[in-house]
Amino acid sequence: MTVTVQAVPCLSDNYAWLLRDTATGTVAICDPGEATPIIAALDAAGGRCDLIILTHHHGDHVNGVDEVRAKYGAKVIGAQADVHRLPALDQSVIPGDTIKVGETEAQVIDSPGHTLGHVAYHFADGDVLLCGDTLFSLGCGRLLEGTAADMFKALSLLKPLPPETLVCAGHEYTESNARFAVTVEPENEALRRKAEAVAAARAAGQPTLPVTLGEEMQTNPFLRAATVERLAEIRSAKDNFRG
Numbered sequence: 001m002t003v004t005v006q007a008v009p010c011l012s013d014n015y016a017w018l019l020r021d022t023a024t025g026t027v028a029i030c031d032p033g034e035a036t037p038i039i040a041a042l043d044a045a046g047g048r049c050d051l052i053i054l055t056h057h058h059g060d061h062v063n064g065v066d067e068v069r070a071k072y073g074a075k076v077i078g079a080q081a082d083v084h085r086l087p088a089l090d091q092s093v094i095p096g097d098t099i100k101v102g103e104t105e106a107q108v109i110d111s112p113g114h115t116l117g118h119v120a121y122h123f124a125d126g127d128v129l130l131c132g133d134t135l136f137s138l139g140c141g142r143l144l145e146g147t148a149a150d151m152f153k154a155l156s157l158l159k160p161l162p163p164e165t166l167v168c169a170g171h172e173y174t175e176s177n178a179r180f181a182v183t184v185e186p187e188n189e190a191l192r193r194k195a196e197a198v199a200a201a202r203a204a205g206q207p208t209l210p211v212t213l214g215e216e217m218q219t220n221p222f223l224r225a226a227t228v229e230r231l232a233e234i235r236s237a238k239d240n241f242r243g
Helices: 035-044 065-072 148-158 174-184 189-203 213-219 228-239
Strands: 003-010 014-021 027-030 051-053 075-079 091-093 098-101 104-110 119-123 128-132 166-169
Touching: 003 035, 003 166, 014 035, 014 128, 014 166, 027 035, 035 065, 051 065, 051 098, 104 148, 148 228, 166 213, 174 189, 174 228, 189 213
Parallel strands: 027 051, 051 075, 075 091, 128 166
Antiparallel strands: 003 014, 014 027, 098 104, 104 119, 119 128
16 A cells, blocks of 8 residues: 655646555545646546645645536545635544545644644655645745744654655745755755755756655754754744845
8 A cells, every 4th residue: 555646736836746546546636726737637647536635724725626626526635623714625634633545544743833724644655745835845834823833843743754755845945945044054065965956956947846854854954953942043034035
């Protein structure tokens, strides 16, 4: 039992994530922010969508839900805490619950900070982490509703996952994140190499996601922050960074 994952670019810099359970062929899409490219990707993958998985309520992650649901008859899964501001849910979840895509299970992880009702999903079989706008490559989400303590808690729940876990984040922010990250850890050689590789990939029109959690643990200043106070300091500096 395992899942495969594929990035589906949408809007200006979002990613939805297409998952397939290899045992059953069950297909899920995570955070469909725009229907047209997602329907095109689903049709190219066989014209099936059984589940829609949501990390949080922002429009750039949910605006395609109703059209995708209507076309494929998909069931929608999202956080119980945000049921009042998500599209209609068929299954509401709380942290600690499990969901299933076919025969493959994912654990629901509390991921506050960017929004208070944000959740992430970890598929141990397949090493897939759907983390929405909590964790980015070389970055983390803006604290729009939560605090630095909330984000520190969220990241602390992700750090123990296996290093081979694929971080499937909601946005292609890596190049701009890299420009900031090297100012935080200028002596970090792994980060400098990563920044160069990211710049080359983006210049060639290539995505930078997914990326392994192990690589992020070596290069992402937000994951590497040892205290809430340090995370707050870095987040504030990033919010005001103009590089």
